[in-house]
Amino acid sequence: MEEFIQYLISILNLGSIYALLALGLVVVFGQLGFLNFAHGDLMTLFGYALLFQIGWGLPFWIAVVIAIMFAGGCAVMMERVAFRPLRGRSPMTLLITSFAISGALHVVFQVAISPRSKPIPIPEFLSGYITMGDLFISRAQIFTIIVAFTSLILLRIFLARSRLGICLRASASDFDVARTMGIQANRVIAMAFFLSGVLAGMAALLWISQRGAVHPALGLTPMIKALIAAIIGGLSNPKGALYGGFLLGGLEATLLQILPDNLVVFRDAIVLLLLIVFLVYRPNGIISSNPEPMR
Amino acid sequence: MNVQSKTLPNDSAPDMTARGLAWDHRTKDSLISFAILFPVIIAIVGIALFFGLASKTLLMLGCVNVIAAVGLGLFSGTSGILSLGHVAFFGIGAYVTTWFTLSPDLKSFLLADMPEFIKNVEWPLPLALVVGVLACALVGAVFGIVMMRLRDTAAVIASFGLVIIAYLIFIGAKTLTNGKQSLYALPTDQANWWVILGSVGVALGAAFYLKATKYSRHLEAVRDEEQAARSVGIEPQINIFIFWVASAAIVGLAGGLYAHVVGVISPNGFYLEKTFALVVMIILGGYRAISGCVVGAVVITIAEEIFRKTEEHLSTFAGTELIWGIEFPMVFGLTAISFSILILIVLYLRPEGVLGYRELATMLFAPQADADPQDGTAPGAAFKVQGDNKLATEGLSKSYGGLQALSDVTLHVDAGEIVGLIGPNGAGKTTFINVLTGILFATSGKISINHSDATLWSAHRLARAGLGRTYQNIRLFSSLTALENVICAVTVKTPGIGRRQAQVRARSWLVLLNLQDKGDTLSCNLAYGDQRRLEIARALALEPNFLLLDEPAAGMNAQETQDLKILLQKIVDDFGVGVLLVEHDLKMVMELCHRIYVLNKGELIANGTPKEVSANAHVIEAYVGEDEEDT
Structure with missing residues (x-):
């Protein structure tokens, strides 16, 4: 029983981080039709922003809020500098562009900061375990689940109720029509990028709170998994990102449980492989954007 | 189904004797x-x-x-x-x-x-x-x-x-x-x-x-x-x-x-670094052509060496003080960042790469205007659809959620006849053709070709079984020449055909559609009317038993429409193809078609000879209009 609860918690924990990441990817995809490869680097940017602020002596929570805003700002800048000049080009071009940006940022982190891992001091209450009888639950995991679910609910309210959220959804479902209805393209796209940056920052906070360090390739592995999770979920709908994220979390937690020790090194490889194999059966995702599969 | 396939002509043999040709x-x-x-x-x-x-x-x-x-x-x-x-x-x-x-x-x-x-x-x-x-x-x-x-x-x-x-x-x-x-x-x-x-x-x-x-x-x-x-x-x-x-x-x-x-x-x-290096090579040169990849690889090899040397040189300064106590950093990753920036520059300025998607040969030698002999020969001399071919649908329906795009459409087209399918905008004509050709799934109903059930066949299988089609919004292979567009269909129809022979046959289809001078033009550069006719040529090169034309005369002027009419008549007379013609030009439909089906709001409301249909009260109502709000 204890093991099962622990297993459930680790699914929710991993799943909610991947869901936040995948959501960030889908929000941008909805507007511009491409998956932003540099999304993982927004995570890394959050990590470094946090690192430096703590270094300057700012309190952890203030630093976190500023770092999340910073990640959002970086995403907006990325759009302004790199993607806006290419507006209207094929999604393939935008994808490769984001791939190149990711590569460049990677080098910048290595040269300007450090190629090595830098420890980030995590506040006391996030480390350690809560004990309930025989049950040990890491505080960071509880924190992750609470934060992730709160932000998912807030996001849902934002998308459903606020004016900007409705604009986002409108232009995601039909960009051209939305424009003719008077929605400003640049503003909505900037908003989407900001939102995706904030989501990446949130995911990074949760990721780092469990690992306590930041390094240049921090965002790469979670991002590539989230990319495939987003595709698996279905890119047309934010709900798909949730499904994909939690499916991925479940897969990973299960593998953690069942893989023998000598195969643990292959865990990520197996996860990726399974995700890709899943795509064979559902090339358009769980929530398909294309109701007419080829026959 | 492919009744005519074994009688394919081998008539362009003379030029095959010389190996070089x-x-x-x-x-x-x-x-x-x-x-x-x-x-x-x-x-x-x-x-x-x-x-x-x-x-x-x-x-x-x-x-x-x-x-x-x-x-x-x-x-x-x-x-x-x-x-x-x-x-x-x-x-x-x-x-x-x-x-x-x-x-x-x-x-x-x-x-x-x-x-x-x-x-x-x-x-x-x-x-x-x-x-x-x-x-x-x-x-x-x-x-x-x-x-x-x-x-x-x-x-x-x-x-x-x-x-x-x-x-x-x-x-x-x-x-x-x-x-x-x-x-x-x-x-x-x-x-x-x-x-x-x-x-x-x-x-x-x-x-x-x-x-x-x-x-x-x-x-x-x-x-x-x-x-x-x-x-x-x-x-x-x-x-x-x-x-x-x-x-x-x-x-x-x-x-x-x-x-x-x-x-x-x-x-x-x-x-990752190697991934970047490979990607930048092919993007830089222009990856649609092998020549571009070669050029990109050569350039990047040289660039990589230069970056590496520069990095070595700069790293000798590492640790020395520059100004105000700032030390010169250890430089590395210069190659990686330069590649990233190079990818961005190429994508911004010249997305098709340095060589612009073209092979060396086409850059150096313009394709010979026309080297194929035997132009003007009638295409597919032995292409003759047998009269008993029959394409039929039975209760074909298609719905999107609650919206019934097609309901219970039963019709048939026989080889050698021109059948019109008309109806007001949004009646479901294009949906019908899309379901028939395997682009969309039918919700219910049956499609049969020569009495065999083809409802679940894939689009390419239906095409091979003898359904040729054109599109309302033209869909040509834009980066291929007109000739190559047609060759695509020729080599599908006759998989074992020689390359030269395929080209000759494709050109003869172009001749039939009066496109003989446009063979080497990229299909995206053709005039609108030419594009429409090229689509027909491509569909015909499949030597189909049935040709489904989705508004072939849209956007054509009177003369072009007249030519098209003569052409369609000729196709039916010469090859015995059965034609399903979706068209807004009622005059053309009335003159050409043997029988006409009328579709309105997804349902067949009338069928018969042109005379019967034009006298039908339902048809007049659908066209002239009544209250639209009766769904």
Whole structure:
């Protein structure tokens, strides 16, 4: 029983981080039709922003809020500098562009900061375990689940109720029509990028709170998994990102449980492989954007 | 179903006697490009060696890069899916080849736990390369099962997943790869110029050979317009698969050579940096053409060397104080960041690459205006549809959620008749054709061709079974010439046809549609009316039993419409094709059609001869209009 609860918690924990990441990817995809490869680097940017602020002596929570805003700002800048000049080009071009940006940022982190891992001091209450009888639950995991679910609910309210959220959804479902209805393209796209940056920052906070360090390739592995999770979920709908994220979390937690020790090194490889194999059966995702599969 | 297929003419035989004439444009372009590129590469290497312009290792690395770029470009350019995953094959090629060339002593030291049967072998490099290439082809074939089902974004991301998977396996499979540590002291002396240049020749030859085949043409058609490709009978998946496996093998060859040129390999060499290097090569040169990939590889090899030298030079300053106590940083990653920036610059300024998607041959020699003899011969002299062919639907319905786009449509078209399908805008005419040709699924009902149930057939199978179609919004293979658009259908219809013969036959279809002067024009550059007629030519080249025309006269002027009418009549008279004509030009429909079906709001409201239909009260009501709000 204890093991099962622990297993459930680790699914929710991993799943909610991947869901936040995948959501960030889908929000941008909805507007511009491409998956932003540099999304993982927004995570890394959050990590470094946090690192430096703590270094300057700012309190952890203030630093976190500023770092999340910073990640959002970086995403907006990325759009302004790199993607806006290419507006209207094929999604393939935008994808490769984001791939190149990711590569460049990677080098910048290595040269300007450090190629090595830098420890980030995590506040006391996030480390350690809560004990309930025989049950040990890491505080960071509880924190992750609470934060992730709160932000998912807030996001849902934002998308459903606020004016900007409705604009986002409108232009995601039909960009051209939305424009003719008077929605400003640049503003909505900037908003989407900001939102995706904030989501990446949130995911990074949760990721780092469990690992306590930041390094240049921090965002790469979670991002590539989230990319495939987003595709698996279905890119047309934010709900798909949730499904994909939690499916991925479940897969990973299960593998953690069942893989023998000598195969643990292959865990990520197996996860990726399974995700890709899943795509064979559902090339358009769980929530398909294309109701007419080829026959 | 293909009643006429065994009686296909062999009438263009005379020009087949001269071997040299048996080539089509595509083959000629490939041959000429190969005949220029390969000697030029050898000459560059020779000159550089003779004058001592570059080290042997650099020149060999350049050749390796050429092979890798050609391999990657072969898939990415032809399919339009830019693969980020080929570095995995580069790595697999390197490791597998190394297993067989490393001396048994070294293997006992570096890879002590490796299986005995590999441990004790020490093969010459060429033989080991064969195994490495085969291994890549095998892995490529397994992963190809995934790749052939994915398109666009999903395909790119999945291919990137492959790199990560391979990297993690290289690290994890310690017994075979020495984990994160490197394998070193590879027999570099085995990588001599014979092997290297021979491999360049093989890789270029293989790539250009594939480019000259119909498979390349078909995959390019899929890249340009997948739906239309399927409706001329091209099956996308098999073509993607062929090119994916071939390019995996070629990149694997490059990997095997790379290991033996450098002498040291480790998983980090087959990861992100190498991915960037490969991608920038093919983007820079223009990856739709093999020539572009070669040029890109050469440029990037030189650039990489310059960046590396600069970095070495700068790093001697590392740690010295610049100003105000700021130390000069340790410089590294200059190559990686320059590649990233280079990709951005090319994408911003010249997305089609330096060579602009064209092969060397087409840049140097304009295609001969018209080299095909026998123009003006009637196409497919033996193309005659038998009169008992019958296309029928029974209770065909299509609904989107609550919206009934088609309900219970039962109609039939016989060979040799022109049947009109008319109805106001939004009546479901195009939906009907899309369901009939396998683009959309029917919700219920039945499609039959000659009494066999074809309801669940795929679009390409329906096309092969004799359904040719055109589109309301033109869908041509835009980056192919008019002639090549038609050849696509010819080679589907007659798979075993000679290349030259296919071209001759395709040109005769162009002649029939009065497009003989436009054969070498890219179809995207044709005038609107020409594009419409080219679509008909392409559909006819499939030698279909039935031709489904979706508003062929839309946007045509009176003269063109008149010509079209005469042409359709001729097609039916000469070939016995059954035509289903969807058209808004009622005058044309009334004059041409033997029978007319009228569709309104997804339902057939009338059918009969033109006279009967034009007198039908329901039809007049649907056209002239009543209250629209009666759904």
